[in-house]
Structure formats: structure tokens, C-alpha cells
Amino acid sequence: MRFNREKRNARKGISENPTTLYEVKVGQTVWVTSVDVEDPNMRRRLQDLGIINGTRILCKQMAPSGNPKAYLVRGATVAIRKADSELIRVTTKAPADYNPAPSQNQEAERASSAYMPEEAVASAMA
Numbered sequence: 001m002r003f004n005r006e007k008r009n010a011r012k013g014i015s016e017n018p019t020t021l022y023e024v025k026v027g028q029t030v031w032v033t034s035v036d037v038e039d040p041n042m043r044r045r046l047q048d049l050g051i052i053n054g055t056r057i058l059c060k061q062m063a064p065s066g067n068p069k070a071y072l073v074r075g076a077t078v079a080i081r082k083a084d085s086e087l088i089r090v091t092t093k094a095p096a097d098y099n100p101a102p103s104q105n106q107e108a109e110r111a112s113s114a115y116m117p118e119e120a121v122a123s124a125m126a
Contacts, residue, residue, distance in 0.1 A: 021080065021088040022069070024059040030090035031056055037087045050074040051088060054095050 024030050032055045037043040050073050051057070060077060061070040067082040080088075 019089060019091075021057065021071070021085040021090050022082050024057070024069075024071075024090065026059050026062055026069075028092070029056060029058045030092055031094055032088060033091050034089040035087065036089060037084070042084065046084070046088070049076070049078050056094075057090065 021030070021032075032051060032053055034053060035043065035046055035051060037046060055073065058072040059069060060072050063069070068079040069082075069085065070077050070079050072078075
């Protein structure tokens with residue numbers, strides 16, 4: 001009998017394309033599609049952390065008990081409880097406007113850094 005991952009995952013309630021942040025596996029990257037939090041204080045807290053529609057999130061770690069999980073959100077590691085992460089809808093498909101290229105600020109920082117190619121050093125010394 002051939003191994004069928006989809007059937008096994010369906011029995012366990014695991015989808016290949018997670019629908020909530022809690023279903024994301026460690027090492028998997030997803031994008032937020034909606035935040036369905038009713039409590040205005042919690043909604044504001046998640047927004048302050050940068051969890052809004054279109055945000056890229058990487059699942060970094062999971063506690064031994066499975067609750068909470070640690071996520072990388074906009075360069076910061078954030079631990080979110082199961083009850084809260086189940087209210088955040090996500091997809092594994094990047095938004096159409098997602099551009100992994102560095103931003104203009106990152107390019108400017110790189111240009112102004114102390115790193116100089118050898119050709120530039122040689123021409124500066126001449």
C-alpha cells in the first residue's frame with residue numbers, strides 16, 4: 001500500500017495549505033489574509049506587532065506542549081498563544097504584489113556601509 005500524505009493529514013486535521021496561524025508548521029512561511037479578533041485591545045496589540053493583511057510570517061519554534069508558538073514577524077520574534085493564533089487567517093501563497101527584493105532603505109544602507117569592493121579601494125588609493 002502506497003503512503004498517502006494527504007489522506008493521513010486529512011485524518012489528523014492538518015491541511016497542506018494552513019488556514020489559521022496555529023496550523024503552520026515550524027519552518028513554514030505564510031502570509032496573513034485576515035485577523036478575525038473580536039477584542040479591540042487584542043486586535044490593536046496584533047496590529048502594533050505588525051500582524052496585518054499581507055504580512056509575511058515564519059513559524060520559528062513551538063513549545064513542547066504546542067502552546068505558544070514563536071513566529072518571526074517583520075524582523076521580531078513574537079510568541080502567540082493558540083487561542084489568539086487560531087483567529088489569524090493565513091495562506092502559503094504570496095500576495096501578487098509581494099516583492100522579496102530589498103527596499104530602497106536597505107539599498108541605501110548597504111551603499112553607505114563600510115564595505116567597498118576591491119576595485120573601489122584600489123581606485124581610491126591611486
